[in-house]
Amino acid sequence: MIQKLSHATIYVLDQDQALDFYTNKLGFEVRMDMTIENGFRWLTVGPKSQPDLQLVLFAVKSGMFDEAAGEHLRALLEQGALGVGVFDTDDCRATYAELSAKGVDFVSPPQEQPYGVEATFRDNSGNVYSLTERR
Numbered sequence: 001m002i003q004k005l006s007h008a009t010i011y012v013l014d015q016d017q018a019l020d021f022y023t024n025k026l027g028f029e030v031r032m033d034m035t036i037e038n039g040f041r042w043l044t045v046g047p048k049s050q051p052d053l054q055l056v057l058f059a060v061k062s063g064m065f066d067e068a069a070g071e072h073l074r075a076l077l078e079q080g081a082l083g084v085g086v087f088d089t090d091d092c093r094a095t096y097a098e099l100s101a102k103g104v105d106f107v108s109p110p111q112e113q114p115y116g117v118e119a120t121f122r123d124n125s126g127n128v129y130s131l132t133e134r135r
Contacts, residue, residue: 007044008085009056011077012125015043018057021124025102026087028055047087080107080128092117092133099131 012018022028022045031044031054044054060073076082089095092110096119100106107120107128116134123129 004052006052007054007056009058010085010123010125010127011060011073011082012057012123012127013060013074013077014125015041015057015059017124019043019045022055022057025099025104078126080122080126082127084128084130086130086132089131089133092119092131095119095131 010018019030019033023030027048028045029048031046033041033043035041041059043057045057046053046055060070060077064070065073073082096106096110099121105122105124107122108118110117110119110131110133116132118133119131121129121131
């Protein structure tokens with residue numbers, strides 16, 4: 001029986017830039033940062049409130065896919081077509097103000113929805129996330 005989700009992959013264009021975004025802007029912790037065989041960098045981060053969740057910042061680069069697939073994946077990523085997720089917050093408007101002040105690119109400001117208040121932002125690779133304050 002499955003017990004929980006422990007890792008989820010987020011495709012990024014540049015791991016160092018992504019690391020800066022997720023730690024310095026979103027306040028996540030580095031869980032693991034190591035180089036393994038063939039120079040592959042295993043880099044994971046996660047919210048302090050979820051110590052057993054690791055978000056793998058997986059670099060889209062040549063060598064991981066054939067050239068055509070790599071280019072297609074990069075194009076989808078830059079268009080915001082990958083990596084959609086939802087982050088919960090107790091106060092969407094306050095978190096929006098805090099993250100905006102840190103330079104986070106918001107696609108939409110906080111708006112009332114039937115399920116709560118939601119804002120939408122992008123990371124520096126193009127991944128799109130909802131920031132949600134649930135009722």
